[in-house]
Amino acid sequence: MTAKRSVLPGWFSGLSIKLIATIVGVIFTVAVVVYLPTIANYRASWLDDRLRIGVVAARVLDAVPDVMALPRNLTDRLLASAGADAIVYRREGQSQLIERADAVTPTLAVTADMRQRDYVTLIMGALDTLFSGGGTRTLRIVGEGDFSESLVELLMPERPLRRDMLEFSRNIVLVSLLVATFTALALYLVVSRLFIFPVRRLTANMLAYRRAPENASLIIVPSTRRDEIGIMERELAAMETDIFSMLRQRRHLADLGLAVAKINHDLRNTLTSAQLLSDQVATLDDPKVQRLAPRLVTTLDRAIGFAQSVLDYGRESAAPPVPAPIDLRSLIDDAAFDARLVGHPSIAFVNGAPAGLRINVDGGQFARVFLNLLKNAREALEASGTAIPDPQVKVQVEENADGLAVSVIDNGPGLPPRARDNLFIAFEGSARAGGTGLGLAIARELTEAHGGRLIFVDVPQGTRFDVILPSAVRLP
Ligand SMILES: Nc1ncnc2c1ncn2[C@@H]1O[C@H](COP(=O)(O)OP(=O)(O)OP(=O)(O)O)[C@@H](O)[C@H]1O
Ligand SMILES: [Mg+2]
Incomplete structure:
Protein backbone atom coordinates (compact mmCIF):
# COMPACT_ATOMS: atom_id res chain seq x y z
CA MET A 1 0.00 0.00 0.00
CA PHE A 182 3.49 18.47 -42.03
CA THR A 183 3.43 14.68 -41.75
CA ALA A 184 4.97 14.73 -38.31
CA LEU A 185 2.53 17.39 -37.16
CA ALA A 186 -0.48 15.59 -38.58
CA LEU A 187 0.66 12.22 -37.24
CA TYR A 188 1.41 13.71 -33.86
CA LEU A 189 -2.01 15.35 -33.63
CA VAL A 190 -3.84 12.21 -34.70
CA VAL A 191 -1.88 9.88 -32.44
CA SER A 192 -2.15 12.34 -29.56
CA ARG A 193 -5.89 12.52 -29.92
CA LEU A 194 -6.31 8.79 -30.41
CA PHE A 195 -3.84 7.44 -27.89
CA ILE A 196 -1.86 9.90 -25.85
CA PHE A 197 -4.82 11.94 -24.57
CA PRO A 198 -6.76 8.86 -23.44
CA VAL A 199 -3.68 7.21 -21.94
CA ARG A 200 -2.84 10.40 -20.05
CA ARG A 201 -6.42 10.58 -18.82
CA LEU A 202 -6.20 6.98 -17.58
CA THR A 203 -2.84 7.62 -15.94
CA ALA A 204 -3.98 10.83 -14.27
CA ASN A 205 -7.09 9.09 -13.01
CA MET A 206 -5.11 6.15 -11.58
CA LEU A 207 -2.76 8.54 -9.81
CA ALA A 208 -5.62 10.58 -8.35
CA TYR A 209 -7.71 7.56 -7.42
CA ARG A 210 -4.85 5.86 -5.64
CA ARG A 211 -4.44 8.92 -3.45
CA ALA A 212 -8.09 8.86 -2.38
CA PRO A 213 -9.70 5.50 -3.20
CA GLU A 214 -12.67 6.28 -0.95
CA ASN A 215 -13.70 9.25 -3.07
CA ALA A 216 -16.30 7.92 -5.50
CA SER A 217 -16.21 11.09 -7.62
CA LEU A 218 -12.70 10.06 -8.75
CA ILE A 219 -13.94 6.86 -10.40
CA ILE A 220 -13.21 7.23 -14.11
CA VAL A 221 -16.15 7.78 -16.49
CA PRO A 222 -15.45 5.45 -19.41
CA SER A 223 -15.88 6.68 -22.98
CA THR A 224 -17.85 4.75 -25.61
CA ARG A 225 -14.75 3.62 -27.50
CA ARG A 226 -14.85 0.00 -28.57
CA ASP A 227 -11.08 -0.56 -28.91
CA GLU A 228 -8.50 -1.67 -26.35
CA ILE A 229 -8.39 1.75 -24.71
CA GLY A 230 -12.16 1.70 -24.30
CA ILE A 231 -11.91 -1.72 -22.64
CA MET A 232 -9.14 -0.41 -20.41
CA GLU A 233 -11.32 2.52 -19.33
CA ARG A 234 -14.32 0.32 -18.60
CA GLU A 235 -12.24 -2.24 -16.73
CA LEU A 236 -10.57 0.49 -14.71
CA ALA A 237 -13.96 1.99 -13.86
CA ALA A 238 -15.23 -1.44 -12.77
CA MET A 239 -12.09 -2.06 -10.72
CA GLU A 240 -12.31 1.32 -9.02
CA THR A 241 -15.99 0.75 -8.24
CA ASP A 242 -15.16 -2.64 -6.73
CA ILE A 243 -12.33 -1.22 -4.66
CA PHE A 244 -14.58 1.60 -3.52
CA SER A 245 -17.32 -0.74 -2.29
CA MET A 246 -14.81 -3.15 -0.80
CA LEU A 247 -13.21 -0.36 1.18
CA ARG A 248 -16.56 0.91 2.33
CA GLN A 249 -17.60 -2.58 3.37
CA ARG A 250 -14.35 -3.06 5.19
CA ARG A 251 -14.76 0.17 7.06
CA HIS A 252 -18.25 -0.84 8.09
CA LEU A 253 -16.99 -4.23 9.21
CA ALA A 254 -14.18 -2.60 11.15
CA ASP A 255 -16.69 -0.28 12.81
CA LEU A 256 -18.91 -3.26 13.63
CA GLY A 257 -15.90 -5.12 14.96
CA LEU A 258 -15.14 -2.22 17.28
CA ALA A 259 -18.73 -2.20 18.49
CA VAL A 260 -18.63 -5.96 19.06
CA ALA A 261 -15.39 -5.60 20.96
CA LYS A 262 -16.96 -2.95 23.19
CA ILE A 263 -20.09 -5.00 23.87
CA ASN A 264 -17.97 -8.06 24.40
CA HIS A 265 -15.78 -6.25 26.91
CA ASP A 266 -18.78 -5.18 28.95
CA LEU A 267 -20.27 -8.65 28.65
CA ARG A 268 -17.11 -10.23 29.96
CA ASN A 269 -17.07 -7.88 32.97
CA THR A 270 -20.71 -8.62 33.70
CA LEU A 271 -20.07 -12.34 33.39
CA THR A 272 -17.09 -12.08 35.71
CA SER A 273 -19.34 -10.48 38.32
CA ALA A 274 -21.86 -13.28 37.78
CA GLN A 275 -19.04 -15.79 38.20
CA LEU A 276 -18.16 -14.29 41.59
CA LEU A 277 -21.82 -14.58 42.62
CA SER A 278 -22.03 -18.16 41.38
CA ASP A 279 -18.93 -19.04 43.45
CA GLN A 280 -20.75 -17.64 46.48
CA VAL A 281 -23.90 -19.59 45.60
CA ALA A 282 -21.89 -22.79 45.29
CA THR A 283 -20.95 -22.55 48.97
CA LEU A 284 -24.64 -22.77 50.07
CA ASP A 285 -25.66 -26.03 51.73
CA ASP A 286 -28.96 -26.44 49.92
CA PRO A 287 -28.72 -29.81 48.05
CA LYS A 288 -30.60 -28.41 45.05
CA VAL A 289 -28.11 -25.58 44.78
CA GLN A 290 -25.26 -28.05 45.21
CA ARG A 291 -26.57 -29.99 42.24
CA LEU A 292 -27.03 -27.01 39.94
CA ALA A 293 -24.08 -24.82 40.96
CA PRO A 294 -21.32 -26.74 39.12
CA ARG A 295 -23.25 -26.45 35.85
CA LEU A 296 -23.77 -22.78 36.41
CA VAL A 297 -20.04 -22.35 37.06
CA THR A 298 -18.99 -24.22 33.87
CA THR A 299 -21.50 -22.31 31.75
CA LEU A 300 -20.19 -19.01 33.02
CA ASP A 301 -16.58 -20.17 32.57
CA ARG A 302 -17.29 -20.97 28.93
CA ALA A 303 -19.06 -17.68 28.31
CA ILE A 304 -16.13 -15.76 29.81
CA GLY A 305 -13.67 -17.86 27.80
CA PHE A 306 -15.57 -17.11 24.62
CA ALA A 307 -15.70 -13.36 25.31
CA GLN A 308 -11.98 -13.41 26.11
CA SER A 309 -11.06 -15.24 22.87
CA VAL A 310 -13.04 -12.80 20.74
CA LEU A 311 -11.28 -9.90 22.43
CA ASP A 312 -7.89 -11.57 21.92
CA TYR A 313 -8.64 -12.26 18.27
CA GLY A 314 -9.39 -8.59 17.65
CA ARG A 315 -6.17 -7.52 19.32
CA GLU A 316 -3.90 -10.19 18.01
CA SER A 317 -4.22 -10.33 14.26
CA ALA A 318 -2.87 -6.82 13.78
CA ALA A 319 0.71 -7.18 15.04
CA PRO A 320 3.37 -8.26 12.48
CA PRO A 321 5.86 -10.85 13.77
CA VAL A 322 9.17 -9.72 15.31
CA PRO A 323 11.54 -12.66 14.70
CA ALA A 324 14.37 -13.53 17.09
CA PRO A 325 16.51 -16.68 17.49
CA ILE A 326 14.80 -19.24 19.70
CA ASP A 327 15.28 -22.90 20.67
CA LEU A 328 12.49 -24.97 19.09
CA ARG A 329 12.54 -27.75 21.67
CA SER A 330 12.06 -25.46 24.64
CA LEU A 331 9.44 -23.42 22.75
CA ILE A 332 7.41 -26.62 22.31
CA ASP A 333 7.96 -27.62 25.94
CA ASP A 334 6.63 -24.24 27.09
CA ALA A 335 3.60 -24.50 24.78
CA ALA A 336 2.88 -28.05 26.06
CA PHE A 337 3.07 -26.75 29.61
CA ASP A 338 0.59 -23.97 28.84
CA ALA A 339 -1.66 -26.51 27.08
CA ARG A 340 -1.60 -28.49 30.36
CA LEU A 341 -0.07 -31.52 28.71
CA VAL A 342 3.06 -31.61 30.89
CA GLY A 343 2.32 -33.81 33.91
CA HIS A 344 -1.12 -34.72 32.60
CA PRO A 345 -2.64 -37.61 34.61
CA SER A 346 -3.57 -39.75 31.62
CA ILE A 347 -2.09 -38.28 28.40
CA ALA A 348 1.55 -38.92 27.55
CA PHE A 349 3.43 -36.11 25.84
CA VAL A 350 6.52 -36.71 23.66
CA ASN A 351 8.62 -33.79 22.47
CA GLY A 352 10.55 -35.14 19.48
CA ALA A 353 12.25 -31.84 18.55
CA PRO A 354 16.05 -32.33 18.50
CA ALA A 355 18.00 -30.46 21.17
CA GLY A 356 19.85 -27.36 19.98
CA LEU A 357 17.69 -26.70 16.89
CA ARG A 358 17.32 -22.93 16.73
CA ILE A 359 14.91 -21.02 14.51
CA ASN A 360 14.36 -17.35 13.80
CA VAL A 361 10.69 -16.62 14.53
CA ASP A 362 8.51 -14.48 16.75
CA GLY A 363 8.64 -16.62 19.92
CA GLY A 364 5.38 -15.32 21.41
CA GLN A 365 3.41 -15.89 18.21
CA PHE A 366 4.90 -19.31 17.56
CA ALA A 367 4.21 -20.46 21.10
CA ARG A 368 0.55 -19.59 20.41
CA VAL A 369 0.56 -21.72 17.25
CA PHE A 370 1.72 -24.80 19.17
CA LEU A 371 -0.40 -23.96 22.21
CA ASN A 372 -3.51 -24.06 20.01
CA LEU A 373 -2.55 -27.31 18.28
CA LEU A 374 -1.53 -29.05 21.52
CA LYS A 375 -4.62 -27.77 23.36
CA ASN A 376 -6.87 -29.11 20.62
CA ALA A 377 -5.17 -32.52 20.86
CA ARG A 378 -5.56 -32.60 24.64
CA GLU A 379 -9.19 -31.53 24.44
CA ALA A 380 -9.98 -34.20 21.85
CA LEU A 381 -8.27 -36.92 23.90
CA GLU A 382 -9.92 -35.80 27.13
CA ALA A 383 -13.32 -35.74 25.45
CA SER A 384 -12.96 -39.35 24.31
CA GLY A 385 -12.18 -40.39 27.91
CA THR A 386 -11.27 -44.05 28.23
CA ALA A 387 -12.31 -44.93 24.67
CA ILE A 388 -8.68 -44.52 23.66
CA PRO A 389 -6.08 -46.71 25.31
CA ASP A 390 -2.70 -45.03 26.01
CA PRO A 391 -3.64 -41.52 24.83
CA GLN A 392 -0.60 -39.75 23.51
CA VAL A 393 0.42 -36.42 21.94
CA LYS A 394 3.68 -36.29 20.01
CA VAL A 395 5.66 -33.52 18.31
CA GLN A 396 8.15 -34.53 15.66
CA VAL A 397 10.48 -32.46 13.46
CA GLU A 398 11.58 -33.30 9.94
CA GLU A 399 13.79 -31.38 7.54
CA ASN A 400 13.26 -31.79 3.80
CA ALA A 401 13.44 -29.84 0.56
CA ASP A 402 10.19 -28.03 1.47
CA GLY A 403 11.70 -26.66 4.68
CA LEU A 404 11.27 -27.54 8.32
CA ALA A 405 8.12 -29.54 9.12
CA VAL A 406 6.99 -29.61 12.77
CA SER A 407 4.15 -32.13 13.18
CA VAL A 408 1.72 -32.28 16.10
CA ILE A 409 0.28 -35.80 16.18
CA ASP A 410 -2.23 -37.41 18.53
CA ASN A 411 -3.86 -40.84 18.60
CA GLY A 412 -7.30 -39.40 19.39
CA PRO A 413 -10.65 -39.70 17.59
CA GLY A 414 -9.66 -37.64 14.54
CA LEU A 415 -11.37 -34.52 13.17
CA PRO A 416 -15.18 -34.59 13.31
CA PRO A 417 -16.79 -33.93 9.88
CA ARG A 418 -18.13 -30.50 10.93
CA ALA A 419 -14.62 -29.36 11.84
CA ARG A 420 -13.18 -30.81 8.64
CA ASP A 421 -15.59 -28.80 6.45
CA ASN A 422 -14.77 -25.46 8.06
CA LEU A 423 -11.16 -26.08 8.93
CA PHE A 424 -9.16 -22.85 9.54
CA ILE A 425 -12.25 -20.58 9.22
CA ALA A 426 -12.54 -18.25 12.21
CA PHE A 427 -15.69 -18.75 14.35
CA GLU A 428 -16.87 -21.49 11.98
CA GLY A 429 -14.56 -24.41 12.58
CA SER A 430 -15.52 -25.35 16.12
CA ALA A 431 -17.12 -28.75 16.60
CA ARG A 432 -16.91 -28.99 20.38
CA ALA A 433 -19.00 -27.53 23.18
CA GLY A 434 -17.46 -24.29 24.42
CA GLY A 435 -15.12 -23.92 21.43
CA THR A 436 -14.91 -20.60 19.60
CA GLY A 437 -13.41 -22.03 16.45
CA LEU A 438 -10.52 -19.58 16.54
CA GLY A 439 -7.60 -21.80 17.51
CA LEU A 440 -6.74 -23.22 14.08
CA ALA A 441 -7.61 -19.97 12.24
CA ILE A 442 -5.19 -18.01 14.46
CA ALA A 443 -2.51 -20.70 14.19
CA ARG A 444 -2.67 -20.63 10.40
CA GLU A 445 -2.64 -16.83 10.24
CA LEU A 446 0.43 -16.64 12.49
CA THR A 447 2.27 -19.35 10.53
CA GLU A 448 1.56 -17.65 7.21
CA ALA A 449 2.78 -14.32 8.56
CA HIS A 450 6.14 -16.08 8.97
CA GLY A 451 6.11 -17.27 5.34
CA GLY A 452 5.14 -20.78 6.47
CA ARG A 453 2.09 -23.06 6.08
CA LEU A 454 -0.17 -24.93 8.45
CA ILE A 455 -1.74 -28.04 6.90
CA PHE A 456 -3.97 -30.85 8.07
CA VAL A 457 -2.52 -34.27 7.21
CA ASP A 458 -5.07 -37.04 6.87
CA VAL A 459 -3.87 -40.05 8.89
CA PRO A 460 -5.78 -43.33 9.44
CA GLN A 461 -5.91 -42.93 13.22
CA GLY A 462 -5.80 -39.73 15.27
CA THR A 463 -5.05 -36.26 13.99
CA ARG A 464 -1.96 -34.68 12.52
CA PHE A 465 -1.23 -31.02 11.77
CA ASP A 466 2.05 -29.95 10.12
CA VAL A 467 3.60 -26.52 10.61
CA ILE A 468 5.91 -26.09 7.61
CA LEU A 469 8.51 -23.37 7.94
CA PRO A 470 10.69 -22.02 5.11
CA SER A 471 14.27 -23.31 5.36
CA ALA A 472 15.44 -19.71 5.85
CA VAL A 473 14.12 -19.56 9.42
CA ARG A 474 16.41 -22.40 10.53
CA LEU A 475 19.55 -21.04 12.15
CA PRO A 476 22.90 -22.85 11.70
N1 LIG B 1 -6.39 -32.84 17.44
C1 LIG B 1 -7.71 -32.80 17.18
N2 LIG B 1 -8.45 -33.92 17.29
C2 LIG B 1 -9.77 -33.90 17.06
N3 LIG B 1 -10.46 -32.79 16.68
C3 LIG B 1 -9.77 -31.65 16.54
C4 LIG B 1 -8.37 -31.59 16.77
N4 LIG B 1 -7.97 -30.31 16.53
C5 LIG B 1 -9.07 -29.63 16.20
N5 LIG B 1 -10.15 -30.41 16.21
C6 LIG B 1 -11.54 -30.02 15.86
O1 LIG B 1 -11.46 -28.86 15.11
C7 LIG B 1 -12.30 -27.84 15.66
C8 LIG B 1 -11.69 -26.47 15.43
O2 LIG B 1 -10.57 -26.26 16.24
P1 LIG B 1 -10.17 -24.82 16.69
O3 LIG B 1 -8.97 -24.91 17.55
O4 LIG B 1 -10.11 -23.98 15.48
O5 LIG B 1 -11.41 -24.33 17.50
P2 LIG B 1 -11.84 -24.77 18.96
O6 LIG B 1 -10.77 -25.61 19.57
O7 LIG B 1 -13.19 -25.35 18.83
O8 LIG B 1 -11.98 -23.37 19.70
P3 LIG B 1 -10.77 -22.49 20.30
O9 LIG B 1 -9.50 -23.15 19.92
O10 LIG B 1 -10.96 -21.18 19.66
O11 LIG B 1 -11.01 -22.47 21.76
C9 LIG B 1 -12.41 -28.22 17.11
O12 LIG B 1 -13.64 -27.80 17.62
C10 LIG B 1 -12.34 -29.73 17.09
O13 LIG B 1 -13.60 -30.27 16.90
MG1 LIG C 1 -8.79 -25.03 19.76
Missing part, protein backbone atom coordinates in the same frame (compact mmCIF):
# COMPACT_ATOMS: atom_id res chain seq x y z
CA THR A 2 2.90 2.32 0.68
CA ALA A 3 4.76 1.88 -2.61
CA LYS A 4 6.38 5.03 -3.97
CA ARG A 5 3.86 7.42 -5.51
CA SER A 6 4.39 8.32 -9.18
CA VAL A 7 3.68 11.62 -10.89
CA LEU A 8 2.28 12.26 -14.36
CA PRO A 9 5.11 13.11 -16.83
CA GLY A 10 4.94 16.51 -18.58
CA TRP A 11 3.57 16.96 -22.10
CA PHE A 12 7.02 16.85 -23.68
CA SER A 13 8.36 13.90 -21.76
CA GLY A 14 6.97 10.43 -21.38
CA LEU A 15 5.02 8.99 -24.29
CA SER A 16 4.78 12.23 -26.33
CA ILE A 17 8.51 12.75 -26.70
CA LYS A 18 9.00 9.11 -27.66
CA LEU A 19 6.31 9.53 -30.30
CA ILE A 20 7.85 12.71 -31.76
CA ALA A 21 11.32 11.13 -31.82
CA THR A 22 9.97 8.03 -33.60
CA ILE A 23 8.11 10.05 -36.25
CA VAL A 24 11.13 12.27 -36.98
CA GLY A 25 13.41 9.21 -37.11
CA VAL A 26 11.17 7.32 -39.52
CA ILE A 27 10.68 10.30 -41.87
CA PHE A 28 14.41 11.01 -41.88
CA THR A 29 15.21 7.39 -42.74
CA VAL A 30 12.59 7.33 -45.50
CA ALA A 31 13.97 10.61 -46.93
CA VAL A 32 17.51 9.23 -47.08
CA VAL A 33 16.34 5.97 -48.63
CA VAL A 34 14.30 7.82 -51.26
CA TYR A 35 16.98 10.46 -51.91
CA LEU A 36 19.69 8.12 -53.19
CA PRO A 37 17.82 6.65 -56.19
CA THR A 38 16.27 10.04 -56.94
CA ILE A 39 19.62 11.83 -57.21
CA ALA A 40 21.05 8.91 -59.19
CA ASN A 41 18.15 9.19 -61.67
CA TYR A 42 18.62 12.92 -61.92
CA ARG A 43 22.27 12.48 -62.78
CA ALA A 44 21.51 9.75 -65.32
CA SER A 45 18.96 11.87 -67.18
CA TRP A 46 21.33 14.88 -67.09
CA LEU A 47 24.04 12.79 -68.69
CA ASP A 48 21.56 11.27 -71.16
CA ASP A 49 20.60 14.77 -72.31
CA ARG A 50 24.23 15.57 -73.05
CA LEU A 51 24.76 12.24 -74.74
CA ARG A 52 21.74 12.85 -77.02
CA ILE A 53 23.39 15.99 -78.37
CA GLY A 54 26.58 13.96 -78.78
CA VAL A 55 24.65 11.43 -80.85
CA VAL A 56 23.30 14.24 -83.07
CA ALA A 57 26.85 15.47 -83.54
CA ALA A 58 27.93 11.93 -84.35
CA ARG A 59 25.31 11.80 -87.08
CA VAL A 60 26.93 14.85 -88.67
CA LEU A 61 30.39 13.33 -88.29
CA ASP A 62 29.16 10.12 -89.87
CA ALA A 63 27.74 11.99 -92.85
CA VAL A 64 30.92 13.87 -93.82
CA PRO A 65 33.87 12.07 -95.29
CA ASP A 66 36.47 14.42 -93.78
CA VAL A 67 35.89 15.95 -90.36
CA MET A 68 38.77 18.38 -90.79
CA ALA A 69 36.86 19.98 -93.64
CA LEU A 70 33.96 20.97 -91.43
CA PRO A 71 33.75 24.70 -90.79
CA ARG A 72 35.14 25.60 -87.38
CA ASN A 73 32.09 27.57 -86.28
CA LEU A 74 29.83 24.54 -86.91
CA THR A 75 31.90 22.19 -84.75
CA ASP A 76 32.14 24.88 -82.07
CA ARG A 77 28.34 25.28 -82.06
CA LEU A 78 27.87 21.50 -81.78
CA LEU A 79 30.31 21.33 -78.91
CA ALA A 80 28.80 24.32 -77.14
CA SER A 81 25.24 22.95 -77.32
CA ALA A 82 26.41 19.75 -75.62
CA GLY A 83 28.52 21.74 -73.17
CA ALA A 84 31.41 19.47 -74.19
CA ASP A 85 35.11 20.09 -74.81
CA ALA A 86 35.34 17.19 -77.25
CA ILE A 87 33.16 14.60 -78.93
CA VAL A 88 34.55 11.29 -80.16
CA TYR A 89 32.65 9.01 -82.50
CA ARG A 90 33.79 5.43 -82.97
CA ARG A 91 32.40 3.06 -85.55
CA GLU A 92 33.80 -0.08 -87.13
CA GLY A 93 37.26 0.42 -85.68
CA GLN A 94 37.48 4.03 -86.89
CA SER A 95 37.15 7.06 -84.73
CA GLN A 96 36.43 10.71 -85.46
CA LEU A 97 37.05 13.56 -83.09
CA ILE A 98 35.96 17.15 -82.87
CA GLU A 99 37.23 19.36 -80.13
CA ARG A 100 37.16 22.96 -79.08
CA ALA A 101 40.04 25.06 -80.30
CA ASP A 102 41.17 25.96 -76.78
CA ALA A 103 40.70 22.46 -75.34
CA VAL A 104 43.39 21.31 -72.93
CA THR A 105 44.33 17.69 -72.37
CA PRO A 106 42.43 16.47 -69.30
CA THR A 107 44.53 15.76 -66.20
CA LEU A 108 42.02 13.65 -64.35
CA ALA A 109 39.10 11.93 -66.05
CA VAL A 110 36.22 9.86 -64.72
CA THR A 111 34.09 7.71 -66.96
CA ALA A 112 30.29 7.64 -66.83
CA ASP A 113 29.40 4.68 -68.97
CA MET A 114 25.69 5.13 -69.74
CA ARG A 115 25.40 1.59 -71.05
CA GLN A 116 25.53 0.35 -67.45
CA ARG A 117 22.21 1.37 -65.91
CA ASP A 118 21.91 -0.76 -62.78
CA TYR A 119 21.00 1.15 -59.62
CA VAL A 120 24.17 0.35 -57.72
CA THR A 121 26.39 1.79 -60.46
CA LEU A 122 24.13 4.82 -60.85
CA ILE A 123 24.04 5.54 -57.10
CA MET A 124 27.80 5.03 -56.71
CA GLY A 125 28.36 7.40 -59.66
CA ALA A 126 26.07 10.03 -58.14
CA LEU A 127 27.81 9.81 -54.76
CA ASP A 128 31.21 10.02 -56.47
CA THR A 129 30.17 13.17 -58.33
CA LEU A 130 28.75 14.74 -55.17
CA PHE A 131 31.74 14.04 -52.96
CA SER A 132 34.70 14.20 -55.37
CA GLY A 133 33.46 16.16 -58.36
CA GLY A 134 34.13 19.61 -56.94
CA GLY A 135 37.57 20.04 -58.50
CA THR A 136 38.73 20.18 -62.09
CA ARG A 137 37.90 16.62 -62.98
CA THR A 138 36.92 15.88 -66.56
CA LEU A 139 33.93 13.69 -67.21
CA ARG A 140 33.98 11.13 -69.98
CA ILE A 141 30.42 10.20 -70.94
CA VAL A 142 30.19 7.03 -72.99
CA GLY A 143 27.03 5.85 -74.75
CA GLU A 144 25.79 4.02 -77.81
CA GLY A 145 25.42 5.86 -81.11
CA ASP A 146 22.69 5.52 -83.72
CA PHE A 147 24.19 2.48 -85.40
CA SER A 148 25.02 -0.88 -83.94
CA GLU A 149 28.51 -1.13 -82.49
CA SER A 150 28.98 2.61 -82.68
CA LEU A 151 30.11 4.53 -79.64
CA VAL A 152 29.82 8.18 -78.73
CA GLU A 153 32.05 9.79 -76.13
CA LEU A 154 31.75 13.29 -74.70
CA LEU A 155 34.47 14.96 -72.72
CA MET A 156 33.37 17.80 -70.48
CA PRO A 157 34.14 19.29 -67.03
CA GLU A 158 32.30 17.57 -64.17
CA ARG A 159 31.63 20.77 -62.25
CA PRO A 160 28.37 21.87 -63.99
CA LEU A 161 26.88 18.42 -63.34
CA ARG A 162 27.75 18.62 -59.68
CA ARG A 163 26.39 22.17 -59.43
CA ASP A 164 23.04 21.07 -60.93
CA MET A 165 22.92 18.02 -58.67
CA LEU A 166 23.53 20.16 -55.58
CA GLU A 167 20.76 22.51 -56.57
CA PHE A 168 18.42 19.61 -57.15
CA SER A 169 19.37 18.15 -53.73
CA ARG A 170 18.69 21.46 -52.07
CA ASN A 171 15.20 21.47 -53.53
CA ILE A 172 14.62 17.89 -52.42
CA VAL A 173 15.77 18.74 -48.90
CA LEU A 174 13.43 21.73 -48.80
CA VAL A 175 10.46 19.75 -50.05
CA SER A 176 11.25 16.82 -47.73
CA LEU A 177 11.52 19.14 -44.77
CA LEU A 178 8.18 20.63 -45.60
CA VAL A 179 6.57 17.22 -46.08
CA ALA A 180 8.22 15.86 -42.94
CA THR A 181 7.05 18.77 -40.83
